[in-house]
Amino acid sequence: MRLNEWQLAFEAFLLDETAADAGLGNSLIGGPTLNVGTGLAIYHNAYKARLLDVLRNDFPTIWHWLGDAEFDQLATAYIRQQPSAHYSLRWLGKGFEDFIREHLVREQSAPLAELAALEWAFTLAFDSPAGTPLTIDAMATLAAEEWPTLQVKPAPSLQWLRCAYNSVAIWRSVKAEADFPESQALASPQVCVIWRSELVCSYRSLASAEADALDGLLNQAWNFSELCAELAVTYGEGAALQAVTWLKQWVQDGLLERLQR
Template identity: 80%
Template sequence: MRLKEWQLAFETFLLDEDRSANLSLGKSLIGGPTLDVGTGLAIYHNAYKARLLEVLRNDFPTILHWLGDEEFDDLAMAYIRRYPSAHYSLRWLGKGFEGFVREHLVPEQSAPLAELIALEWAFTLAFDAPADEPLTIDAVAALAPEEWPELRVKAVPSLQWLGCRFNSLALWRSVKEKADFPESMALDIPQACLIWRNQLICSYRSLDSAQATALDGLLNQGWSFAELCAELAVTYGEGAPLHAVTWLKQWIQEGLLVRLQR
């Protein structure tokens, strides 16, 4: 058996539900005095899937807490069978977990569960995102008056924006803080949740609708500072510039923004 053929046979064995190796693969191996070929392969078979489950358990601890060990493992193994690991790094194993849950379960079950999966995955994405130099208060203070109207920003690479229709953040926080686990429920008003990395620590918070609209305008619609003030004037009138400056200062202090250069 050539090396490539052997590698493919071993991969097929690891991914197969059947723990018995095909004849060619079994004959290519030599057992030891205390471990025969069949037992050794069975150990590899079990250890591989156990490692995949361990990765998903670590990536989605709130889902694990909510479902419990047995139900989580059943769901995770169904996901692994449907979408086997295809990347050299296990870092990406959970990438399709949210989509799988939405297609695997009925909407009444999948909606809150998938949203919580998306929230936990957002923390992973934020932590692993490339670094950038956030805009600072000192840099903004040094702007000339004529630079302010055309000031434009973008999000730091780690910023994740999640629209929440359920109390997913409360569920996640309860596990993180080892508090009582609340009942999952729909929110009266959907909210935006931000997750980002500042230095080596992931931060999060929710936004009210007014702040979410303003920040979305800056980051996704390309508003300048002058355009932000004009949009806020519809609601806040002469107080619009104060609201704009207050929110901008907060977003800068939180490390959310990078200045867009002309």
């Protein structure tokens, strides 16, 4: 058996529930205290255990919610359907949200999948490139004529999640080791933004008006003048002040980079 054939056979054994084929077994030599079958079983079980451990670490709130047995059952079904295809296990949980939506009935899948999206957003934010976020000092150097056409883009770590359930409260309760709240639908959807500053992930829920304003800048390519014009409908003469107030907060949080044309 050639090396690449042996590697493929070993991979198939790790990913499958069946016993190793004869070719793989015959290519190995047991020791005085560990025969081939037992050694292969150890590898097989250790690999599955490692994958489950990764998903528990990436989705601790879902693990807490479901408990050990139910979480492992769900995670095992996910791994069986979507085996790890990347050299880094960091990407193992990428499809967990979609799997939950497809695998469970809607009444259970909707809040659980949203929670998976929230936990995965923290993973994406933490692992993102550093980027060059705007700073208050950089904003202070802008000439007056630059402000009307100023455009921004999201910092690389910024994640945007529209929540229909109290997922943030549930996640926060596990993080703080507090009482676990009952899952509930929100009266109206709420945007949560997640980002990383240095090596720490932060999050904040946005009121609808602030979320709409930030969405306009990031997803509708508004410049600062257009932001003020949109806010004037609600805030009248105070639109510019409100725009500056929010912009200062977003810059201090590290959510934005300047968009250069």
